[in-house]
């Protein structure tokens with residue numbers, strides 16, 4: 001099936017993107033292919049609920065994202081969370097996108113396994129599947145929870161069959177085995193602190209932006 005055959009579906013990939021790196025870009029591109037959709041909407045988190053406020057503003061993180069995807073039609077930057085002056089809860093984001101796209105289109109909210117393992121601490125997490133499917137990408141050293149009520153919740157909604165999932169607008173958890181690159185934003189920030197090269201971790205325009213604005217020093 002080509003991408004145009006099911007471009008009704010919408011996929012969201014959120015993150016702090018502090019800064020954006022090849023791991024994020026590689027995964028988002030692979031997701032567009034895997035889900036057979038035209039583009040993945042990349043949503044920088046303005047005010048993360050679960051971590052300290054990033055040292056770099058949401059506007060600068062968005063600027064770096066825009067630089068990183070400038071020549072990439074499969075990825076679109078979405079400033080939806082920057083428009084809200086409050087904590088960026090994913091449930092609010094999927095509610096807003098669901099309203100925007102209507103009730104019937106499949107909506108995929110893509111997260112890493114590291115995010116799934118702590119999703120039960122997210123605001124109104126049990127309601128997420130009322131609005132979207134969760135596509136969970138495996139990450140090294142991150143196992144799917146296997147015990148407790150949370151593990152049962154995941155198991156109840158797990159679905160392997162993507163064709164079947166696409167017949168529904170929301171309500172499934174799908175695990176996908178897209179190979180992930182061993183890069184993190186933390187590693188980039190640490191490398192800069194110790195004056196190490198980051199050229200292999202993020203696109204050149206982002207490297208230049210970081211230098212020009214003396215970020216993460």
Ligand code: ATP
Nearest residue numbers: 014015016017023027111112180181183184185186
């Ligand atoms: P930090 O090191 O600051 O925690 P991060 O590199 O994990 O950042 P985030 O912006 O927090 O990046 O992650 C956004 C999303 O991207 C999450 O769902 C996360 O699982 C995923 N992600 C992060 N790094 C990678 C990677 N190397 N490959 C694929 N996905 C990644």
